Ligand SMILES: [Zn+2]
């Protein structure tokens with residue numbers, strides 16, 4: 447193992463607990479066990495929550511949402527450290543975890559391009575970096591796929607009539623648009639976000655991509671919110687028979703069925 451001069455002063459920190467870890471690793475041994483990726487489990491394809499927590503009442507514009515974690519505890523602390531705690535380098539660990547999860551859940555060669563949910567220019571300026579684009583670009587490198595910025599976001603507080611006249615979608619809300627000069631025609635897009643709450647932003651991005659001819663939009667996020675532990679406990683007691691699990695698992699990946 448190599449220890450560089452700098453790493454002695456700025457050691458790598460575990461994504462989850464913040465403890466010092468070996469260079470080029472992202473998660474400590476203890477947390478690797480605690481936050482082991484649970485793949486091929488029964489989850490809703492739209493909210494990525496376990497079935498007992500899903501309260502989806504409608505379909506979405508994206509075809510599938512993949513997310514390894516719920517936004518809680520160590521996962522939540524990791525995102526906060528990354529977005530506002532000055533630990534910008536955490537994008538590497540987040541992307542590493544997401545790439546492993548996506549690799550388990552789908553055949554990445556079916557994806558043509560990776561893009562990220564855009565942020566407003568004002569937010570970009572205040573944070574100093576585009577947290578979602580950093581994750582998406584790193585993820586693309588790990589999955590050996592191209593990363594391209596495809597979308598842009600207008601400020602939420604700009605009145606409709608003041609929106610950029612070149613808005614191409616005619617979108618009623620008009621906050622997301624395709625960037626000039628890019629094409630998504632007949633492409634399958636992996637759309638990356640850091641956390642997903644209602645899925646409304648993903649929907650707006652996915653709708654925009656599809657208006658411009660994208661074939662499929664698979665969304666991926668580090669975490670989803672909406673987990674209710676008391677329901678998880680109740681559900682864990684009811685073991686599903688294997689054939690039911692298999693049916694649900696197939697339903698989980700409609701994109702490839
Ligand atoms: Zn740890």
Ligand SMILES: [Zn+2]
Pocket residue numbers: 490491492493494495500501502
């Ligand atoms: Zn759901």
